[in-house]
Structure formats: structure tokens, C-alpha cells
Amino acid sequence: MFSKFQNHIISRFPFLAEKKLFLAVSGGLDSMVLLHLFNQLPCEIAVLHCNFQLRGLESFGDQEFIQNYCNQNNIPFFTTHFDTEAFAKDYKLSTQVAARELRYSWFYELLEEENFDFILTAHHADDNLETFIINLTRGTGLEGLTGIPEQNDKIIRPLLPFSRPEILKYAEENNIEWREDSSNASTKYLRNKIRHDLIPVLKEINPNFLDAFQKTQSYLQESKEMVEDASIMIYQQVAKEAGNDIHFDLNQLKKLPNYKSYLYQWLNEFGFSAWKDIYDLVEGQSGKQVFANEFRLLKNRETLILSPYSELSEKEEYEINANDTEVNFPIKLSLCNVGHTTFDSNRVIFVDVDKIHFPLILRKWKDGDVFQPFGMHGKSKKVSKLFKDEKLSLIEKEKTWILCSNDQIVWVVGIRQDERFKIEKATNKILKIELQ
Template sequence: MLERDFLEFINENRLFGSADRVLLAVSGGLDSMVMTHLFHQIRQPIAIAHVNFGLRGDDSDGDARFVQNKAQQYGVPFHLTHFDTVAEAHKRGISIQMVARDLRYDWFAQLVQQEGYACVATAHHQNDVLETLLLNLVRGTGLAGLHGIAIRQNNLIRPLWFATRDELEIYAQEQGLQWREDSSNAEDKYVRNRLRHHVVPVLMSMNPSLFKTLPQTIGKLRAAETLMREELERSWQNVARISDDRVLLASDALQNLTEPVFRLAEWLKPYGFSIDQTAQMWQALRHQPGQVFQSATHRITHEREGLLLTPLSESADYYLTLDRLPDEPLDVEGRFSLTFNGFEKPTDFRPPTDAATVCFDADRLHWPLTIRPWQQGDRFRPLGLNGHKLVSDLLNDQKVSRPDRERTAVLLSDNQIAWVIGRRLDHRFRVTAETKRIVQVSMQ
């Protein structure tokens, strides 16, 4: 019965082909020994991999020998590795369970690449699915966490997903299979064990058909998540204004959405923002612009039009000098480029109206010229004004966003700002009636 269900489950979910070599993750416990036996029964090409985490002394070494002997009995390739799991957990600053999981899956991935296996099979079953669902629920989760354990994740498969542990144990006894008992499974040291020993039995007493209804419940949750993702994508298209490496989430469009905080949290999760931050962003939209939220890689700035998402700028620490007019466009740290052109002043000269292009009186420029990021305290004399002005005040007046402020640079002649690049020419370097030669600079 179990063999038939096993084969039907594999075929229904198209987990692998009949000629594929499958790498089995085998601990030596009941679940993995049943899985190994089932693969042997259907004559699937397999290899066995075992990880000795060194957590139980002689028992861990005994598990490794047991699994190796079984691989020899089945006549299949055997892979073994050892880890100092405790030392690695201290080194990484995470729990032993988490580091053990990372270590074994990283090793499995290496074996797949080196040996050409089609996939890795683990012996997770319905009880594991339920325990993972409950564990995620306790820790706090969205719909994805309520799936429990997926049947397939890339090249990782769970061919026993359909079965309960009781069914596996009955089958093992019927087939006279041997396995190793992990003594730690009987302890309440780990949260998963406490769920297994104390919570699941209560749920089973409330609903004896729990494991029959669980796949249906998970199927409904997956369907609900699919619909949710489709709606999130649709509303993202309506809200997001994308330009190069920045995204503006328009406040007027956000205001018309249901559950805006949830949508923001889902949209911004890949950029490292937390649910608490997104709740604060939503509150910020009710107040004056200017508030900033930051993750490890990105920044959200509350602008007048909405929430502006940009990557964190790299350190703006550069200082370029020019001894003469460059023949080719000048790249400024990958942020923008400047094209220089010198010519005699034409009789019908008209100054450019676009702030991205300026014309200097060539005789007023003193070489070398310098290009650097603007700094707090920088002053210049804006074109058409008598007095001086702080560059910071100019940026405030022009309502320049924080990311664009960080990208703003200045061009200096004799340590005097001749141009706030792309924004305003200094009055002292303008073209006048007496100008004979012009240096024109355009920013791209």
C-alpha cells in the first residue's frame, strides 16, 4: 500500500525521471530508512549521503557506520562528511539547529554539482509538515509559512510528504527494517519536540482526521497565497513609478488601496525593510515630507509625491582635477558624465536655458578645475543674485530629494564654486558682453 502511494505521489508531482540519479539524505532514523527502502523497491538509481554532526559522541559515530553499512548492502554510492557543529554555531552566532541545517544543505548542493545528481531527497513527512506549520505560526508568519514544508524546492524533494509517521512505522515493522533511534527526539529541549510531544496530541484528540484534512488545508492556503501574489503584483504596477534605480510609490495611489501597510510590507520585504518600518512609513505619509527609513541595502525617503525607494549610495568621496579641456566625455565616478567644448563667442550667442548645460567665460576659469561632492558649508553666488547662498539652501529651495542631494557635485575654479553641477551657475563665471571665448559643459 505504502509503495503504491509512494510511486503515485512521485509521478503525480513529477519529482524525478526513472533514469535520474537521486541523492538520499539519510540519517539512519526510521523515516530515512523507510525512504531508502522505498527507493530500492522501485529500482530508482540512488546514492546515500550522511552527515555526522558530532553532537552525540559515540552515538553519532554509530549512526554513520550504520548508514554506511546499509549503503553497502544496497550496493549504492555512499557519501559521508563530519562537522564540528557546536564550534561552527559559536562562530556564526546562531543556534546549533540552524547551523546544522545550513551545513548539511550546503554540502548536499556541493554533491549535486560535483556528482551530477538530479535532486536531493529528504524524508520529511506529514508530521514534519504540521510541526513546521505550527512552529512558524508560533514565531509569526504570513501565508507562505503556513504551507509547512514544500514538496519541492528547486532540486530538493520530499517524496514522503504524503505519509504520516505512524504509517511509516507500520511499514517499517512489516518489512522488518532496522533503524537508529535518536535519544534527543524524546527530550523537550527543542521547541519542535515540545510541539510534537504536547501540542500535536491535543490537536489529534480534537480532530482524529487531522492528517487527512491537512493536505487540503495547505492546498487552500497555497491557492490563497497565489491569488494574493497576483493582487500584489497588479497593485504594484498601479502604485510604483520606476526610473532607473529608483522607485516612487505614489502616495495618492497608496491612499486608495485596502490594507496598504500589508502591501507595503510585502513589496519592501525583498529590500530588507521590516513590518514595523512599513507601518511607520504609512504613518509618515500623514505628515510633512522628509522622514527617512533605512535597511541594510536601501533607503525609503518620504517625498512630497510619495515614498522614494533608492539603493544606499556608495561613499561619495572623490576629487577629480582637470588640467585642460578633456577631449572625451568625463565619467564622474559612474554617477554622471560631463562633456566639455571650447569655442569663440558667436555674435548671436544666447545662454542655454537648461540647467544641465552651462557656458563659462573661458578667461574667468583658472585651471586646474576641480570636481567633488558638495559639502556642508559650501557657498556660491547664484546666477543673477548679488549675495552668496549656501548650496544646502539651494537644494532645499529646489526641493531636491535626499538621494539626489547625495549625488550632487560642484565644479570649482581656484577653490571657488563655478557651478553646482546640473543645478545653478555661479554669477561670477557667467558669459558677459566682454566675453571672447566660451567653455560649454553639458551634464548627462
């Protein structure tokens, strides 16, 4: 197996040569074989071990076992303890999900602190099969059916092509010791139930089932890559990026026979899961929205707008004092005294200094805001009506700021100045305010 493993590393991960590598080691068969294999390669390695304190003295026995191995082989050893059950309870997670969250969070912290390059885990072909079946039972797309990726950011899984019997045979031939996790025998966990009850039946039906599965996954991966290529080509025809937002042209989208599949491909990475609501949005009323944790999708006439979602308090205000020449947050403004006006632009206003009172206040617009639009000679208008006339989307409305003087609107920033603060013949001082 070592020769096959060495060729696999050279073929798939040549960049690991002479890198600093963390090996995630539980003390079980798979991770101890991974450690033994990498200890023979020209890499700088260190061991990471998480004590989840879920099995009493057995957990501390695992830790002591790995630490002794590392001491005997002069391998740096890092360990930490977690109160996994308390964490799971506090965040309403299953024990297994809580352990995974804690483990990978700590892994990435150490990567940065110790200046290492990658983290290696001992997932193998049988783990991949179990993950495939779990995803299949829950309902999934191509991404779930292609199983555990060989590399995900800084996480690398170099044992994925190897089966558990191969790994066991290597351990026995090389007299590698390991620890048995007693919880692996329990079928109360879904993964264990699949491992002990379902997979043996599949292998009984077809002794070469694992090989057949790996071929199937290879075909699925090729199909996934074709889908991704097509998705990129269609995205360029349908989507337009505007700052942090993405605008999808519904007229173009609906010409596609499988537009729902493209939407899934584009939006899945943003954390959306309410797919029926998203598909209904295409034919829904303008103004309707679907939310993910950090993003939202808005129907705005014949466009779907994807944007980061953040809830800003309507009470949030920022002061601009008389001696300020620039504002850098929450938007960028420049302020300067000038001798005359130059050109008209929605991004620039000129105001009579004697008509304003400092500090000026910069805030988000509110329902009920009223101002006197420049050029309308004393006639009032609701800001919401201005937005409607300008055909602003909900997202554009939420991004709009209002500049005020003594509770009077001076400028709907970037859109319209107020008539009351305009320059007149009697004006002595002119203040130019520009949106950068």
C-alpha cells in the same frame, strides 16, 4: 507507498527525470526512506551528509552508517564537519538556526561545484504540521500558515504529502535500517515539545487531524494565491519602478480599504519587520525612514520610496585626470574637448579648461557645501538649499555627486553647473562633460 510516491513525482515534479539530484540524508527514518525511494527511480543521485558534531560519537556513528550504505549501493557520498556550537556562539544564533545556516550554505556550494540540479530533503506532513504550529505561536501571516513549500529555489521536498506513520510502515515493509537521533527525545527544543506533547493531544481529539490539517492548508494556499493575484493588480496601479527604486503613490494607496495588507505583501520579501513603523510612515512627516538589513523605506511628501540601502563614506573620492575621456565608476561620465557649445541640459556642462585644475575630484555632497549657481552672477548658494528648491528626496540627495576643482564645485552633477567655470568670449579651450 512507492506507487503513490512515484505518481506524486510524475504529477508534481516531472522535471526531475534524468536530473542530477543531491539527497540530504541524516541517517534518520525519513531521509533513509527518501534515499531508498529515489534509488529506484531513473535519476542520478548522490548523498549529502552534515556532521554537526553535536552528539559526540553518535554523530560520527551516523556518518559511518550512511557512508557504508552508499558504498554498498554505489551511491556517491559527500560529507563535511561543522563546529556548530562555536558558529552559533560567534554569530549569536540558536544551535538549530546555526545548523540550518551551515547546512544550506554548504548544500548550495556543492550544487555549483559538482554541477547538480536540485537538493532533496525528507520533510514530511508531520514536519509541516509542526512548522505551522511554531509559526502560529509566534504570530504570522498567510505565508507562515501555508507551511513548508514543496519547492523553494533548488530545494525540493517530495515527501510533504506523506505522514510519518506511512513512512514508518514503508521502512518496516522494506527492511530499511535507520539511526535514531537521541536529541529528538528531548523536549527542550520547541519543535520536539510540540511533537511529543501537543500533537498527540490534537490527534487524540481527532484521529484524522493530520488529514484535516492538510485540507486546511490546501484552502489557505488557494487564499494565498488569490491575495497574490490581487496584490499584483493593485501594485500596477500604485507603484512605479524607477531604476533600483520603487515609488508608491500614497494618494492612490490610501484609497484602498486594506492598504496595510498590501504594504505587507509588497514589502515582506525585502526583509522589513517593523510593520507598525511602516504603517505609521504613511501618515508621518516627510523625510522619515524605516530600515531593513539591505533596504529602506522613505516618506517623501506623498510618496513612499523603497530603495537598496548602502552606506557610502562621505570621504570617498575619485580622481579624474587630464587625459581621461570617460569615467565608469561610481557614475558614468564622458569628457572631450570641443570647439563650441551646443545645447543646454542638466546632464551636460561646458567648462573653460583654463579655469580648472586636474585632477578633478568626484565626491558625494557634504553638509556646508557652497557653490555659485550658473546664471546667478557671483551669488553663492548652499547645495542643500538647491536640493530643497529642486524638491529632491533624501534618497535623491544621497545619490548626487559633486565635481570639484581645487575644492571648488564645478558641477552638482546632473543638476546645476557652477558660474565660475562657464565659457566666456575669451575662452580658448572648451571641455564638454556629459553624464551618461
